[in-house]
Amino acid sequence: QLQLQESGPGLVKPSETLSLTCTVSGGSISSSRYYLGWIRQPPGKGLEWIGTIYYSGSTYYNPSLKSRVTISLDTSKNQFSLKLSSVTAADTAVYYCVGDMGGFGELGFDPWGQGTRVTVSS
Amino acid sequence: NFMLTQPHSVSESPGKTVTISCTRSSGSIASNYVQWYQQRPGSSPTTVIYEDNQRPSGVPDRFSGSIDSSSNSASLTISGLKTEDEADYYCQSYDSSSVVFGGGTKLTVL
Secondary structure, three states: OOEEEEOOEEEEEOOOOHHHHHHHHHOOOOOOOOOOOOOEEEEOOEEEEEEEEOOOOOOOOOOHHHHHEEEEEOOOOOOEEEEEOOOOOHHOEEEEEEEEOOOOOOEEEEEEOOOOEOOOOO | OEEOOOOEEEEEEEEOOEEEEEEEEEHHHHOOOEEEEEEEEOOOOEEEEEOOOOOOOOOOOOEEEEEOOOOOEEEEEEEOHHHHEEEEEEHHHHHHHHOEEOOOOOEEEE
């Protein structure tokens, strides 16, 4: 059973790059079973898919964020990461790392990390 | 891309049955699986329905999912409501280019 844990700065300045890491336990991310992803939730609002990465390194991004998002793997540390560039206050949210069952949420997202709150402010 | 539209809120009494709808704006609801997530305050979402109507282990059979091609919508039905069911519920589906979530429905059990 995979377990996911997000980490990273809780405060990012406008125009800078948001960087988060998700540490995976209970399984190897280099296994062919896993798609892994990021989802965010602005305060008081709904869920937004950011993107997904496959164990091979193939990535799939939300078209509305694609120009600013990079998701990558670090198999040596069993981690994957999110970078979101040129952030604004609209990027303030709780960011969740997730297992993406089947890719593109085809079979749902499970498990979810506990989430990490990121505020964009000067 | 398409949208998934849910009612903003629903309320019902304990022991009753409630149904939450999720309407797809374009493309067939039957073309891609629909999932449902429960999110209690301060917690991460958890899956209550996947593949339109499948329950993960540990989810009580009071939760059921269905799709209706005539209305191009999916539904989550919760029977025998308990106060612990009070939460936000989100539907989710996808197409060839993206993953889409509904805006969420706040369920109040009063």
